[in-house]
Amino acid sequence: MSQTASVTPSALWTGRGLSALIVLFMTFDGVIKLPPLDVVTQTMVQLGWPADPDVSRMLGIVGLVSTALYAVPRTSVLGAVLLTAYLGGAIATHARLGSPLFSHTLFGVYLGLILWGGLFLRNPGVRSLIPFSR
Template sequence: MTQKTRKIIGWVFTGLLALVFISSAFMKIKGGAQASQGAAALGISLDTLKLIAIVEILSISLFIIPRSGLLGTLLLAAYLGGAIATHLEHGQPVMFPIIIEIIVWITAVIRFPELSKRLATAQ
């Protein structure tokens, strides 16, 4: 795969992830009926839901910016790990957050060559 192709694929995946996280955050901030029902099912207040939305926006913003992309990757991985744990605790399906986390890591390995080098040489 050429460097140009790798860069294009990385940015396409980044755009898709940005769309997912930003739309999710705005639905939480907007606080419609679906967000209220989801929060109530998890035992989360609407204020806490808005704080979670801010964390989502901050994390994806750091992920998008190349200089802070690795930090964004770690924050998104931690956020999604929490989402998976919360879904498991409340008996909800976990496939969506798992798939999104896999896409985050694939995108990070494509976009940040230093990450793939470190993962390849991990002992």
């Protein structure tokens, strides 16, 4: 991966801001899944998941580990790939249930666009892999 693609200060800070939004949201999402909160268990049942706090905890841990990897520059691409997979599971869950398209089903797509947009703006290696213009 070539590190020759430069990042302007404004692109860098915009990317950091977008990435910070994802890290904050996903940290909140993961942390609320760790204790056996009633609201989390009830929501999981509505989404077709078992009412098992261990399943919720496992999803919280997977989300938090992936988010931590995304937040660290050295492992950010791995974290982005793992978070994309995690969000894909959420999209599939909502699609299977016939949830409203733009507010629920595509919410993971919106997060994924912010996630990869933030990484693209702050990581020269990703910019060289995904060239929008030459």
